[in-house]
Amino acid sequence: MWNWRRLQQRSSPDRSHRRRLPSNGRLVGEGRWNTVSLLFFAAEDRFPNADVRTHDSDTMKFLDQARIYVMSGNGGTGCMSFRRERNIPRGGPDGGDGGRGGDVIVQAVEGLNTLIDYRYRQHFKASSGDHGKGKQRNGASGETVLLDVPIGTQILAEDNEMLIADLTRAGQRLVLLKGGDGGYGNLHYKSSTARAPRRFDPGHPGTEMWIWLRLKLLADAGLVGLPNAGKSTFLAAVSRAKPKIADYPFTTLHPQLGVVYVDEKEFVLADIPGLIEGAHEGHGLGDRFLGHIERCGVLLHLVDGTQPDVAEAYRTIRGELEAYGAGLAEKAEIVALNKCDALTDEVAAERAAMLAEAAGTKPLMLSGVTGDGVQNALRRLLTAIREKREADKAAETPESALQETWTP
Numbered sequence: 001m002w003n004w005r006r007l008q009q010r011s012s013p014d015r016s017h018r019r020r021l022p023s024n025g026r027l028v029g030e031g032r033w034n035t036v037s038l039l040f041f042a043a044e045d046r047f048p049n050a051d052v053r054t055h056d057s058d059t060m061k062f063l064d065q066a067r068i069y070v071m072s073g074n075g076g077t078g079c080m081s082f083r084r085e086r087n088i089p090r091g092g093p094d095g096g097d098g099g100r101g102g103d104v105i106v107q108a109v110e111g112l113n114t115l116i117d118y119r120y121r122q123h124f125k126a127s128s129g130d131h132g133k134g135k136q137r138n139g140a141s142g143e144t145v146l147l148d149v150p151i152g153t154q155i156l157a158e159d160n161e162m163l164i165a166d167l168t169r170a171g172q173r174l175v176l177l178k179g180g181d182g183g184y185g186n187l188h189y190k191s192s193t194a195r196a197p198r199r200f201d202p203g204h205p206g207t208e209m210w211i212w213l214r215l216k217l218l219a220d221a222g223l224v225g226l227p228n229a230g231k232s233t234f235l236a237a238v239s240r241a242k243p244k245i246a247d248y249p250f251t252t253l254h255p256q257l258g259v260v261y262v263d264e265k266e267f268v269l270a271d272i273p274g275l276i277e278g279a280h281e282g283h284g285l286g287d288r289f290l291g292h293i294e295r296c297g298v299l300l301h302l303v304d305g306t307q308p309d310v311a312e313a314y315r316t317i318r319g320e321l322e323a324y325g326a327g328l329a330e331k332a333e334i335v336a337l338n339k340c341d342a343l344t345d346e347v348a349a350e351r352a353a354m355l356a357e358a359a360g361t362k363p364l365m366l367s368g369v370t371g372d373g374v375q376n377a378l379r380r381l382l383t384a385i386r387e388k389r390e391a392d393k394a395a396e397t398p399e400s401a402l403q404e405t406w407t408p
Contacts, residue, residue, distance in 0.1 A: 062254035064215040066118035073101025073126040073142035075180035075203025081134035099129025099139030101179025108167035112150035156212040180204035219270035222293030225302040227274030230338040234368040297388030311358035336364040
């Protein structure tokens with residue numbers, strides 16, 4: 001039976017009981033214990049050798065989309081006041097202006113890779129400006145709300161379609177909503193003809209809106225393939241990333257990034273959850289994670305060589321890329337037959353020929369476990385990334401060429 005008398009002593013609000021409590025307990029409030037703590041001690045009393053642990057939510061989940069409400073601050077109202085001081089008749093107006101409302105600013109910062117902070121808080125309101133005061137004192141401006149987001153975050157309107165901004169550089173800032181201007185006090189309207197104005201203005205209201213934050217990871221290359229194609233194993237073999245690896249499908253539940261070093265160069269490689277047939281219709285984990293490889297310059301398509309029909313596996317992924325759109329089907333692609341260490345030479349050659357016929361190009365032969373062919377695949381990726389960067393640089397028109405030549 002539970003030792004309720006001992007529990008009652010432990011839960012007593014008397015502070016004198018604190019010293020008799022075990023060191024592994026958690027105190028809540030000013031000497032009171034919650035129900036979880038009571039059950040914790042009850043289990044400890046009944047099972048002293050048991051490993052009793054609390055389930056704290058310290059494991060941060062990956063969140064790549066969030067809907068939040070933002071509102072800028074209202075402007076402060078102007079003041080109507082007249083100077084009233086001994087021996088100074090007709091002191092005149094001295095009402096100050098109202099303060100400006102706070103802005104809502106979004107900035108991209110390093111060190112963040114998820115939008116989990118916006119899961120538990122969705123409303124962000126800047127403070128309003130203070131009202132004007134007498135003696136020609138203006139109101140203080142409202143405090144600005146600063147929203148830190150990961151690099152690669154897109155800001156969309158409430159309809160989740162219209163793009164407002166795309167933050168792709170560290171330190172990039174956007175004033176999303178400006179605070180309302182403060183109203184004028186009667187001192188502002190003083191003139192040679194209006195010696196004692198009684199006019200003062202209210203502050204301008206702030207603006208409000210609902211927005212969507214969508215994170216698209218910044219990576220140079222991306223891994224695609226069916227579940228259990230060896231994508232996580234490949235990422236762990238070529239980088240210091242430690243994705244979850246197991247022998248069942250959908251082991252990877254959220255995108256993973258790894259920095260790859262090859263030939264004294266480096267690039268970022270992204271691994272996304274596996275796709276299955278009908279992913280664009282919501283089957284499996286869906287195709288929403290494909291948004292994280294939209295910025296990639298090249299895709300490494302891994303096909304599991306241990307399955308009998310490698311051609312069908314390749315066509316399934318290509319069909320999902322075309323159904324998703326966003327230019328994924330037109331990206332440069334490197335096809336590789338993975339898990340060749342589990343195949344004989346004859347079977348590997350046969351399935352490589354099947355895959356080459358379906359893809360229209362000769363696939364790479366590699367194994368993420370033994371490392372065979374991995375370096376060759378990384379060099380191919382690095383070459384494709386360089387070509388993509390050079391093409392993007394050449395496509396950018398210099399600003400000087402856009403300016404018309406001036407002639408007198």
